[in-house]
Amino acid sequence: VCIKVDREERPDIDQVYMAAAHALTGTGGWPLTILMTSDKKPFFAASYIPKESRYGMTGLLDLIPRISKVWQSQRQDLENAGGQVMEALQGAARTPPGESDLDEAVLDEAYETLFRVFDGENGGFGDAPKFPTPHNLIFLLRYGNRTGKEPAYTMVEKTLHAMRRGGIFDQVGYGFHRYSTDAEWFVPHFEKMLYDQALLVMAYTEAYLATGREEFARTARETIAYVLRDMTDPAGGFYSAEDADSEGEEGKFYLWTKDEIVGVLGEDDGERFSRVFNVTEPGNYREQPGARRTGKNILRMRRPLASWAHEFSMSEEDLSWFVEGARQRLFAAREKRVRPAKDDKILTDWNALMIAALAKAARAFDDPAYLAAAEKATAFVLENLRRPDGRLLHRYRNGEAGLAATLDDYAFMLWALIEVYEASFAPRYLRTATELARDLVARYRDCEGGGFFFTPDDGDAPVRQKPVYDGAIPSGNSVAMQALFALARMTANLELEETADRMKFTFAGTVRKSPAGHTHFLTGLEFMLGPNFEVVVTGMPGAEDTTAMVRAIRSRYTPDSLVIFRPSGEERPEIVEVAGFTRDIVMIEEKATAYVCTNYACDIPTTDIDEMLRLMRSRERSPEPIV
Incomplete structure (x- = not known):
């Protein structure tokens, strides 16, 4: 059979x-x-x-x-x-627990390993093929923020710049291809996966907050634009992937001859665009290594725009406007081609990653459209991929949902709900997260060994595995540990915190063998080791002082903070039902007020934004982020 x-x-x-x-x-x-x-x-x-x-x-x-x-x-x-x-x-x-708990030394070891294998010329780690692996970059950003070690930031910036300017990024329609077949981020496998877009949006967004570099913000926005344009179901969910090939040829949709570019842009504009994006008459693309050139080109920038602007005796701004105008014309021409097939199934776990990414971007860029898309997708998942008894399902397509949810579905949705709460301050998201956390613990937890199985206790898989390796995407156990700990701190749920804390010991032996293979797990570990803090803001919803206080937090790189909002003017707001410790949080002198808390103990509340930020910085171990 x-x-x-x-x-x-x-x-x-x-x-x-x-x-x-x-x-x-x-x-x-x-x-x-x-x-x-x-x-x-x-x-x-x-x-x-x-x-x-x-x-x-x-x-x-x-x-x-x-x-x-x-x-x-x-x-x-x-x-x-x-x-x-x-x-x-x-x-x-049956995961053998470590002989001791994990500490900061394992973070140092992962950093040192990544430093050793970093490609200083091209960015990324190791040789070809190269995968984006955004959770490596997020780990390095947070490690650099924690320790002040500048090379952590350098590795991230070099890699993000190289990917954005390389062939792995669709320079005309945006979005990232699956991986680079070479060491230079030049020749991609042309498939586009939803989870790559989501994780890279997170990496570029965090890098923007940490460094202030506008190119990172622009890349995050462009990637979101691609997803919302080409990968979004009208009802709000996100499709899984676009194929690499069309008309039986890999990359055909994305490749250009120089004549095609000149035909769309004209002789002068076409020549200038071709120089910027490495387009030649013989072509820069070979179908197989060593094969003769086909006349087709992958668009990539080998040098930043500032360098080209000097060569063309233009300002960088004017050249940027030229490139954008040319891109739009090429995009319109490319839309007439036969598109690669779209995998339109909607997966709970991958959708959750995109929801989390949109919510992060909504906060960082103060963009309500991103929050609206995140909330619409969240509603889609909860309405279409959740059974009447509250348990999640894994897959939806053409009106039919099914298949038992995996650990990833639950863990990633917890992550998404926390991110959407912090972007919207709607308590219903924390309430739903608490419900899903209860299901996760009841159905997936290894009560004897700790951690979570990939399948539920009533699933049909022949073996219940307990993955923790962070591969193309973070593992469910890595995400669950961090999400459960964050949810515990936001709701003062000590049982969830104990479950998350036990996971450090459960997987200590496995993680210690290969720290750099578990970078999302280590990001969660770094958060749990602390200092981490909750900032409870209370004020009148929509008031100028409330908005200013929240915006001050969101515009800075504070990865070890969680933000909770308690609206004033209500006797018993909904957030009190979810996070009971906010019951006694009150405004001072009728002004928006911040309580900066660590380990369930809060500093003296303040109405001054600078003082709030000082209190947050005083709880960090490292200097302010390197900019």
Whole structure:
């Protein structure tokens, strides 16, 4: 019986059998072929098997008959082998706790590892292929903010500039491609994934707050523009991906000949644009390494605009206006091409990442449109991907939702709800987060070993795994730890805090073996180690002094803060029902007032914004962020 599995719809199955492939062959990859017994025990695994044998590779049409003969003559051996694989996987799911808790030393080790493998010429880490891995960059930003070590910021800035100017970024329509096949961020795999857009929006937004560099803010906004234009369902949810190929050719939608550019922009403008974006007559794109040039070009900037402006005897502002005008004309022309296919399924976890990104951007850029999009998507998920009993579902498409939610769905939605609360100050988001946290603990927690299984206690996966490695996206356990701790501090829920705190010990042994492979986990650890603080602002909603106080917090890089708003003028506002400790928070002298709190203890309240910021800085271990 042949079964094809969409690994994005069933990541639980993908995780188990990819682990089985590693156990059987020592390698993995997609597309993955697994042969298993009727009771789900795998005994054969391989990747990239062609249909027919060629170039020394055995094809499926030859492989299956051979295995059939072995099955008939040595069935017991195959079943025993499958049983051994499953036992090994079940053993690996039992996470051995560390001998001691994690401390700041593991943060230092991760930083030093990233520093050693940093590509000082091109940005990013290691050699080709290069993946964006935004959580590495966010970890470095927060580590630099904490310690004052300037190289942490340098690595982030170099990488973000290189990606924005490289071929991995769609210079005409915006948004990031999946990864770069080379070390220079030049030749991408042209697929676009929702989760990459979300995580990169977060990285560029945090980098803007930390450094003040406008290019980072512009890149975050451009990426959001792409998502809202091309990846958003009319009802508010976000689609999963756009394919790499169209008309049977990878990248065809995104590539340009110089004649095409001149045909759209005219001779003079086309020549200037081509110089800025590395467009040549022979082309800069090869379909395969070593193949001859095709005349087609990937658009990238090898130098910043300021350098080109000097060469053209223009101001940087005038050149920027020229580039934008040319981009718009090229975009209009490109829209007439056959587009890559769109994967229009809507996944709870990936949507949650985009919701969190939009909420962060809404606060940082003071943009209500981003908050509106985040709230609309949140409503979509909660209305369409939540069962009547309150439990989440994983996938929605064409009016039909289904599949049991994974740990990622719950953890990422907790993250999203906290971010949307901080952007909107609507208590219902914290209330929903508390409900989901209750479900997560009840259905996914490993009561014996700590941490969370990827699947619920009533799921059908053959092995309940407990992932913590932060790969293309952060792991559910990494996100859950940080989100539960943040939610606990915002609602004074000591049980949730204890659950999160135990996870540090649960995964200490695993994280200590490879700190740089767990950077989102370490971002949560850094937050938990402290000092972290809650700023409770109370004032009249919409009043000038209230708005000014909140805006002062949001416009600065304060990654170890959580902000709660208690509206004045109401005897028992809704936030008191969710965060009972705000009951006695009151304004002073009828002015907006801030309470800066750490470990459930608050400083003397203040109505002065500068004093509020001083109190927040005094609780940090490091100097002010490097700008």
